[in-house]
Amino acid sequence: MFLKSVELFGFKSFADRSRIEFxxxxxxxxxxxxxxxxxxxxxxxxxxGEQATKSLRAERMEDVIFNGTxxxxxxxxxxxxxxxxxxxxxxxxxTAEIAIRRRLFRSGESEYFVNGAPVRLxxxxxxxxDTGIGKTAYSIMEQGKIDQVLSNKPEERRLIFEEAxxxxxxxxxxxxxxxxxxRTEENMRxxxxxxxxxxxxxxxxxxxxxxxxxxxxxxxxxxxxxxDLTLLRLRDYVDxxxxxxxxxxxxxxxxxxLRSEIDTINEALEDNLDVVNGMEAQLIDHQKQLYGVELxxxxxxxxxxxxxxxxxxxxxxxxxxxxxxxAVEAKIVSLRAEVDDLEASILEHSKRxxxxxxxxxxxxxxxxxxxRRIGENRAVIAECEATVDTEDAAQxxxxxxxxxxxxxxxxQLEEGLSASGYSMQTRNEIEGAVNDSFEHLSxxxxxxxxxxxxxxxxxxxxxxxxAVEVIDPIAQLISDARSEFDRYKGAIPEFLDxxxxxxxxxxxxxxxxxxxxxxxxxxxxxRSEITKRATENAELGQKISEYRATLExxxxxxxxMTTQATAMETTLAERRSAIEEQTRVQLQGNEDLKSSRAxxxxxxxxxxxxxxxxxxxEKGENALLREQKKLETSIKSHNSSLERTERGLKRxxxxxxxxxxxxxxxxxxxxxxxxxxxxxxxxxxxxxxxxLSEHEPRMLEIxxxxxxxxTRLTSLREKERALGAVNLAxxxxxxxxxxxxxxxxxxxxxxxxxxxxxRRVTEEIQSESAAMFAETYEQVKKNFHVMFRRLFGGGRxxxxxxxxxxxxxxxxxxxxxPPGKKLENIAxxxxxxxxxxAVGLLFATYMVRPxxxxxxxxxxxxxxxxxxxxxTSMLMEFGKSSQFIVITHNKKTVAxxxxxxGVTMEENGVSKVVA
Numbered sequence: 001m002f003l004k005s006v007e008l009f010g011f012k013s014f015a016d017r018s019r020i021e022f023x024x025x026x027x028x029x030x031x032x033x034x035x036x037x038x039x040x041x042x043x044x045x046x047x048x049g050e051q052a053t054k055s056l057r058a059e060r061m062e063d064v065i066f067n068g069t070x071x072x073x074x075x076x077x078x079x080x081x082x083x084x085x086x087x088x089x090x091x092x093x094x095t096a097e098i099a100i101r102r103r104l105f106r107s108g109e110s111e112y113f114v115n116g117a118p119v120r121l122x123x124x125x126x127x128x129x130d131t132g133i134g135k136t137a138y139s140i141m142e143q144g145k146i147d148q149v150l151s152n153k154p155e156e157r158r159l160i161f162e163e164a165x166x167x168x169x170x171x172x173x174x175x176x177x178x179x180x181x182x183r184t185e186e187n188m189r190x191x192x193x194x195x196x197x198x199x200x201x202x203x204x205x206x207x208x209x210x211x212x213x214x215x216x217x218x219x220x221x222x223x224x225x226x227x228d229l230t231l232l233r234l235r236d237y238v239d240x241x242x243x244x245x246x247x248x249x250x251x252x253x254x255x256x257x258l259r260s261e262i263d264t265i266n267e268a269l270e271d272n273l274d275v276v277n278g279m280e281a282q283l284i285d286h287q288k289q290l291y292g293v294e295l296x297x298x299x300x301x302x303x304x305x306x307x308x309x310x311x312x313x314x315x316x317x318x319x320x321x322x323x324x325x326x327a328v329e330a331k332i333v334s335l336r337a338e339v340d341d342l343e344a345s346i347l348e349h350s351k352r353x354x355x356x357x358x359x360x361x362x363x364x365x366x367x368x369x370x371x372r373r374i375g376e377n378r379a380v381i382a383e384c385e386a387t388v389d390t391e392d393a394a395q396x397x398x399x400x401x402x403x404x405x406x407x408x409x410x411x412q413l414e415e416g417l418s419a420s421g422y423s424m425q426t427r428n429e430i431e432g433a434v435n436d437s438f439e440h441l442s443x444x445x446x447x448x449x450x451x452x453x454x455x456x457x458x459x460x461x462x463x464x465x466x467a468v469e470v471i472d473p474i475a476q477l478i479s480d481a482r483s484e485f486d487r488y489k490g491a492i493p494e495f496l497d498x499x500x501x502x503x504x505x506x507x508x509x510x511x512x513x514x515x516x517x518x519x520x521x522x523x524x525x526x527r528s529e530i531t532k533r534a535t536e537n538a539e540l541g542q543k544i545s546e547y548r549a550t551l552e553x554x555x556x557x558x559x560x561m562t563t564q565a566t567a568m569e570t571t572l573a574e575r576r577s578a579i580e581e582q583t584r585v586q587l588q589g590n591e592d593l594k595s596s597r598a599x600x601x602x603x604x605x606x607x608x609x610x611x612x613x614x615x616x617x618e619k620g621e622n623a624l625l626r627e628q629k630k631l632e633t634s635i636k637s638h639n640s641s642l643e644r645t646e647r648g649l650k651r652x653x654x655x656x657x658x659x660x661x662x663x664x665x666x667x668x669x670x671x672x673x674x675x676x677x678x679x680x681x682x683x684x685x686x687x688x689x690x691x692l693s694e695h696e697p698r699m700l701e702i703x704x705x706x707x708x709x710x711t712r713l714t715s716l717r718e719k720e721r722a723l724g725a726v727n728l729a730x731x732x733x734x735x736x737x738x739x740x741x742x743x744x745x746x747x748x749x750x751x752x753x754x755x756x757x758x759r760r761v762t763e764e765i766q767s768e769s770a771a772m773f774a775e776t777y778e779q780v781k782k783n784f785h786v787m788f789r790r791l792f793g794g795g796r797x798x799x800x801x802x803x804x805x806x807x808x809x810x811x812x813x814x815x816x817x818p819p820g821k822k823l824e825n826i827a828x829x830x831x832x833x834x835x836x837x838a839v840g841l842l843f844a845t846y847m848v849r850p851x852x853x854x855x856x857x858x859x860x861x862x863x864x865x866x867x868x869x870x871x872t873s874m875l876m877e878f879g880k881s882s883q884f885i886v887i888t889h890n891k892k893t894v895a896x897x898x899x900x901x902g903v904t905m906e907e908n909g910v911s912k913v914v915a
Contacts, residue, residue, distance in 0.1 A: 002883040003853040004083045004097070010075040011046070012039040013911040015066045020901060020913050022853075026879040028897035029887045036911030037887050037903050041857045045140060047080040047102040049112075049125050062106055069909035079103045090852060091127060100124070140855045141842055178762055181755065188751045191744055201737050208730035215726045222716045223688065229709050230684055230692065231699040237677050244670045251663040258656040265649045272645070276638045283631045286624055293621045300614045307607045314600045318593060325589040328582050335579045342572040349565040356558045360551060367547045370540045377533040377540075384526040384533070391523045395516060402512045430484065437481035444474050770807040776848055777801070777812075783844035791840050791870050792833075794819035814841070835862040839871055846878055853883040860890050872896040 005021050008014040013036040020029075020040065031037045042056045046064060053061055068074035081101040084091075091098055093115070101113040112119050114127065455464040684692040727733070781799040788797035795818045803810035814826045816837050826837055839859060846854075860868050868890055875884060876896050886893055894900070902914030 002085050003885070004085055005081075006040060006043060007081040007083070008040075008043050008079075010066045010078040011043050011080050012036065012064055012066065012078075013905070013909060014039065014043075015069075015072055015075065015910045016912070018911070018913045022883070022885060022901075023899045024883050025898040026875060026884045026886060026896060027899040027901055028894050029885060029901045029903065030889075030894065031903035031914075032905075035903050035905045038857060039911060040903065041140065041855060041887065043080045044082065044855060047082050047100055048128065049102075049121050051121075061104065061110075062108065065104060065106060069907075071907070072910065076106050077103060084852070093127075141838070141857065141859055181759065181762065184751055184755045188748065188755065191748045191751060194744060199741065202734075202741055205727075205730055205734040205737055208727045209734040211723060212726055212728060212730040215720065215723050215728075218716055218720050218723075222713065222720070225709055225713045225716065227695055227698075228702050228704065229706065229713070230680060231695065231702060232706055232709075234677065234680055234692070234696075235699050237673055237680070241670060241673045241677070244666060244673065248663065248666040248670060251659060251666060255656065255659045255663055258652060258659060262649065262652050262656060265645065265652065269645055269649070272638065272641060276635060279631055279635045279638070283628060283635065286628045286631065290621060290624050290628070293617055293624065297614060297617050297621070300610050300617065304607055304610045304614075307603050307610070311600060311603050311607075314596050314603065318596045318600070321589050321593045321596060325586055325593070328586045328589060332579055332582045332586070335575050335582065339572060339575050339579070342568050342575065346565055346568050346572065349561055349568065353558060353561050353565065356554055356561065360554050360558065363547050363551045363554065367544055367551070370544050370547070374537050374540050374544075377537045381530050381533045381537075384530045387526040388523050388530075391519045391526070395519045395523070398512055398516045398519065402509065402516060405509045405512055434481070434484045437477065437484050441474065441477040441481055444477055448474065774807055779848045780841075780844050783847045784841055787840035787844045787847075787874075788816065788837065790874065791836050791867070792818050793870075795821070797837065797840065831862040832864060832867060835859060836867050836871070839874075843874055843878060846882065850878070850882045853885065855885045855887075857887045858889070860888055860893050863890075865892070868892045 002024050003022050005019055007017065007019045009017040029037055029040065038057075042050075042064070046056060050056060051061075053059060053063070056064060058064055065078040066072075066075045079101065081099055083097060083099045085096070086093060086098050087096055095115060099113075099115055101116075103111045103113075112121060112124050114124065452464075681692045684690065777799070784799055785797050789795060795816070797817065798815040800813040800815065801807070801810040802813055814837070816826050816829060816833070818829070818833055826834060829837065842854075860871055863871060869892060872892050872895075875886070875893075878884070879896075879898075886897060888894060904912055904914050906912055
């Protein structure tokens with residue numbers, strides 16, 4: 001068994017009828033994002049009975065119907081058909097191919113069909129129990145559903161295992177048995193309550209029934225007595241009716257004789273009336289002729305009036321046609337002016353288009369020049385970058401040499417200072433003594449200078465003597481200072497002269513420092529040039545973007561201007577066509593004017609002819625009026641004779657009326673008696689629901705008189721009153737209650753027996769389901785560990801029952817330990833690890849009960865390259881025995897498929913299947 005095809009019409013983005021053909025093995029459904037691939041998944045879930053709009057990515061169920069686009073109208077129905085092969089007989093239908101169809105209208109009406117036959121949603125779901133196929137089964141795995149499976153509560157996660165164990169239908173039957181058991185318990189409670197009420201009514205109705213039977217016997221006697229009284233009344237009415245019938249026959253003979261005499265008189269009247277009628281007919285004929293002449297006159301007058309109106313209409317039409325011709329001529333002139341303007345505008349647009357094209361060429365040249373300059377700058381930047389790399393390498397070498405020279409400087413200094421016995425402390429002490437000597441010498445010189453100046457100023461010999469005395473110690477101080485300076489020179493090592501010589505190591509260090517600085521300056525210069533060229537390129541890029549934007553605007557302007565020119569040319573052609581049309585209208589208007597003037601002349605001539613005919617009709621009318629007067633005089637004479645005959649007829653009619661009145665009174669009396677008899681029958685029927693005619697033979701057998709019967713009737717009524725209130729329906733109610741009491745007792749026994757049977761069935765189903773679930777759980781548990789190690793390249797995974805004592809309701813915990821990690825709950829795994837774990841659980845379930853087909857919607861999206869390789873390897877392995885339909889963007893997954901199918905959206909908002 002496998003999925004052969006999916007046919008969609010009006011479902012989400014599939015506006016047109018589309019059919020996707022599948023093959024066995026692995027098929028990949030490809031297409032860009034947003035093209036409608038996931039709508040195929042939604043369609044399959046929908047046709048399998050999905051009712052949750054959130055799962056279908058909709059707010060209302062009607063949202064799955066194609067809602068139209070800017071270019072397409074909405075449709076009013078969505079329809080999806082799945083066609084599946086059933087060669088192996090997995091589904092319990094004896095056909096090799098099964099078509100499942102669901103249809104939804106915008107009114108909210110939903111229909112399901114299996115092989116064209118309508119079914120209920122419950123029947124459709126039961127068809128796929130324990131096959132792995134269904135809206136919530138593991139045959140459809142989506143990226144979001146993977147997280148849902150792994151994040152669900154342990155109790156909800158067990159649904160996959162129940163489907164794999166094949167106990168879904170058993171659990172459904174178990175739930176149905178439990179519901180039936182609850183209904184049976186409720187029915188037993190109701191039956192017990194009803195039985196208690198019926199038992200209470202049983203005794204009461206039994207007593208009422210006995211009293212009612214006595215009452216019915218009295219009523220039978222009562223009926224017999226009243227029947228005799230009614231029959232006696234009927235006998236009296238029948239005798240009276242016979243007497244009235246004899247009198248009615250006598251009056252009927254008298255009435256018939258008077259009618260015969262009246263008929264004779266009427267015949268004579270009719271003969272005279274025929275003569276009068278003949279003259280009146282002639283009179284009517286003359287009147288008709290006069291009426292006809294009058295009609296002819298009126299017709300001619302109407303025709304004259306109509307033709308006069310027509311003359312006015314024709315004259316008005318001539319004026320309108322003349323005005324229309326004038327307007328057309330003016331319009332032709334206006335259109336020709338428009339044509340001239342349009343031709344000038346088209347010429348101007350052509351010039352402007354040429355200017356725009358020249359501007360486009362100019363900007364394109366600017367773009368090319370800027371791009372060439374950018375290329376030159378990039379070449380310079382590359383050279384500078386090479387220089388930087390070269391100088392960096394040179395700097396590294398110089399820095400190595402500099403570090404070596406510096407190390408030599410330090411080593412030689414240390415060796416020289418050590419060999420010379422140089423002491424920093426001794427040098428500092430000598431430097432202090434030298435400084436003190438020079439300070440004393442400087443002070444003494446300043447003192448001597450001041451005293452000599454004072455002596456020179458005063459001219460005193462004493463002052464001069466004192467100045468000379470100060471100069472003598474100065475010589476000693478100079479000698480002491482020279483001695484201290486010599487000591488200082490002896491404290492400085494002699495090797496420093498060689499150390500600092502132009503050919504010494506310090507000079508070499510300075511040369512290396514200079515070379516290093518020169519290299520760094522070259523690097524700074526190269527980097528400055530790189531920055532300068534890069535800045536220039538950025539500016540040029542900005543300009544190129546501006547040029548291209550201007551180019552795009554110019555091209556749009558060129559297109560717009562070209563479109564405008566085309567529109568003007570179209571308008572020009574229309575105006576020229578309009579001129580031709582108006583010219584034709586002008587010619588037609590002139591033809592209409594000519595025709596109208598001819599019709600005006602014909603109508604005036606017809607009015608003259610009709611005037612002559614009217615005068616001839618007036619002459620004939622006068623002749624007919626004279627003949628009519630003669631006929632009226634003759635008719636008056638004959639009418640006087642008829643009046644005399646009618647007076648004799650009236651007297652006979654009066655006699656007939658009297659006889660007829662007597663006859664009618666007799667008929668009335670007979671009718672009243674008949675009515676009394678009918679009332680007697682009807683009252684008897686209404687009161688006793690019997691026909692009195694059935695008892696008529698007894699009428700002649702009654703020997704008792706009316707007073708005796710009335711006395712008996714009074715006695716019976718007293719006995720009935722003595723019984724008191726009687727429930728007339730008590731015997732029947734008692735019988736009904738008795739039968740119901742027996743029925744309820746039997747039903748209570750049946751319900752009790754059914755309850756025990758349902759309890760036994762429920763226990764059997766639970767026991768069998770628990771055993772099947774436990775077996776499947778253990779198999780999936782082992783398989784899951786193996787699949788997990790294969791997919792992760794190691795590690796381990798476990799399934800645990802949260803309540804092992806309650807196998808049928810226990811949740812299932814999933815623990816996973818990828819390689820190098822601790823065993824932890826799957827909620828702590830990364831997205832890719834969760835996806836791979838879910839894939840392992842899916843294939844572990846497939847090893848126990850493979851679904852005929854499986855739809856995988858981008859479940860490889862969170863996997864890295866290595867994990868995708870493991871996934872596709874396992875997919876190809878299972879694809880040998882099951883059908884897999886994969887929606888993916890991964891190249892490795894696509895490469896594993898044997899068949900490629902495509903979905904695209906060439907038209908905005910409308911998906912299309914691509915072979």
